[in-house]
Amino acid sequence: MYNTLFLPELREMLAAANRAELEEFCQALNAGRTAEFMEGLADDEVWQVLQFADPTRRAEIFGYFPHQRKLTLLEQSPSAQAAELIEELPSDDRVDLIQEMSGQRADQIMPLLPLEDRRDIQRLQSYPDETAGALMTSEVAMLEEHLTVREALEELGRQSSELETIYYLYVVDDKNLLRGVVSTRQLVSSLKTPTRTLGEIMESDVIAALVSDDQETVAERVERFNLLAIPVVDSGRQLLGIITHDDVIDVVREELAEDAQRIAAVEPLEGNFLKVGLWTLSWKRGLWLTILFFAALLTAFALRHYEVELDKFAWLVWFIPLIISAGGNSGSQSATLVITAMTSGEVKFRDWPEVLRREVIVAFGLGSFLAMIGFAVALFIAPSPRAAMVIPFTLLSVIVCGCLCGATLPIVFKRLGLDPAMMSNPFVAGIVDILGIVIYINIARALLG
């Protein structure tokens, strides 16, 4: 789990208080790897080692610890040390940490921070979750139009240590209104003409996010325009901060995990699975569970409706779960494949004839195969070979129905502007359960009279 390669050496160095070696350890490696080697240490040991790194480097190394570990480390340390560290962290990360640490801990640390950092934290905290504002960091390279390429580079050199990313310079006027963007690439390739001004080389058509934008909208835009970072502005186009690519990857992960949850008929949690309140959890699951429950209730009435047949051919009952689950499983396979294909943009509405064509073929293939197995088993259980025939015919029809529902509903829902991931599997399950029973009994009637 941890990389324990250096643990003994580290502990020796600490025991011997070997400053030279410990400084070397903090400095020499990639900061991420340094953190990896330290994960095995106890919290207090981590703090001891970190003291041998200069503040910037210390924050950098700390940044690579797992989120939960960061929290415990901040809870364990003397508040002075914690504050000194937090001061150096990227402003978006530190807000997340402060929001999640215990209230009284935060109250100990906040007063120790410089006024401007405190203000910055409070400002960022004020933005609602899942919006651009909550994702952004306020450390952004803002420069003025009249600067020349050379001046801009030098200014950048001065600022770079404070900035989370320096790959875009944003050009603002004296009211901090966003006027344009210059990528470091443009800047560097403009070095031949060092006296041109940012105003001359900047791109004035800036792709930006509104501070109130939903985080998924932002992530989508960053991906579409293939950006390393996106500036965040208010309605007056004043530059407030930027969102960097690493935060975007997190959003994509979150979004797709939510899809997977919707597919399994859970309202997305939008929060840590272990932290979200049990009431919320129950509600988000109970909602769909109840809807599915009522769908399933119909099957009870359907079966009751077929009381006579079930009485006459009692053995039919034994195959009910098999038939229902065969239909449900093949349906949820189709639905999931179509949903994921739509999310990735592989399938558009206009493709539905092709999707159905392929589904039909696959469904008949799979259906026939399972039908044969089912028939083999039915021969043992059913009173006569003729009776056993009911099972394969039913299985084939139910599986084909399942696949077609599963493949069609997501496309239809998407078309209706509903969320395919949320609506489809529950509906497929419900429809296929009841269909399965109706088909089953009617095939039985037809064959057994």
Place this chain on the structure above:
Amino acid sequence: MYNTLFLPELREMLAAANRAELEEFCQALNAGRTAEFMEGLADDEVWQVLQFADPTRRAEIFGYFPHQRKLTLLEQSPSAQAAELIEELPSDDRVDLIQEMSGQRADQIMPLLPLEDRRDIQRLQSYPDETAGALMTSEVAMLEEHLTVREALEELGRQSSELETIYYLYVVDDKNLLRGVVSTRQLVSSLKTPTRTLGEIMESDVIAALVSDDQETVAERVERFNLLAIPVVDSGRQLLGIITHDDVIDVVREELAEDAQRIAAVEPLEGNFLKVGLWTLSWKRGLWLTILFFAALLTAFALRHYEVELDKFAWLVWFIPLIISAGGNSGSQSATLVITAMTSGEVKFRDWPEVLRREVIVAFGLGSFLAMIGFAVALFIAPSPRAAMVIPFTLLSVIVCGCLCGATLPIVFKRLGLDPAMMSNPFVAGIVDILGIVIYINIARALLG
């Protein structure tokens, strides 16, 4: 769907062959936005407009068209134009396009490319799918140790137009062996000391990917070390190319879509849903469908085993699908939540007691609620209120079992080194189906004797 805002103007400009305005259109906006405005045009119109952009810009704009559209555009255009464009595309993107375009089209275009591009394409094509080699681009900034900061910046300025990203400079020796990395940030902040050499400021502990590494391993490393790009080396540590952040996002999307498919018991397609062969598709679905089918077959034997009871209390049959689906749905909810929580790192093995504690509470809550509804309905269907009691007790127990199986199995499988996403839902379904029936009949026995 498309942004049609400019279509009329664009067509007018084309009709009037208004060079000035068309050049302005190609140049003024963000390239991504330019592409957006052009999506509504016919293929030949797109080509006409693109002719008014200089080659580099043309390739940039083209890069923002949707993948499928890129292919059709390349199929439609005169091969000379296509070749000229492909020459300018990032080397990883153009390989993908050439691999997907019709064979004879590729044969028309390839000979028109400069020898070195052709070599580069053939080399990249030689790497197996889903490996670092297949993802990487060969345009990478390689510089030598002895260069000074100032020299490096100027060199970078010269190269930048050819490079996909310039945010890391890789320091190589005369045999192209990777010696170190310097981020543009370090370079820019070293401007104060312009005579220091790259060798002095570079970080020699470089996080790199092996050309044969699996793409998910690479993506994971890029995320963990929060990189904008990762260098790709061969076993001899010779630098072959880099993988950029945008490719990493694609991998993450792919990987999570595969998880969703596994959760629904489909072997991940690893390919376009509409393109993958029907045999492959059937096989990847049939595999698990069959396993689930055999699991469900057990229910048939179980029910047969309870022939007597089912004969005595025929009405019990009507609730079988309801009970099974209630258990299955709650189980797959739990499994999916735990799986997604493990993928996102929210849940580790050591958390399982907490997970179970919470599951038990939620399960009893949801179970009791649905049990009450079930009881209400049973009162109408069952012969006596006492008999109706069977339903709520069964529902509660089945839902609790479902949640516990669903929450436990993924953790256990992960612990056993199996893929939780792949194993869990099928197993949960199978176990809960059979459990449900056993519980149901035994509660009935106990209450009705």
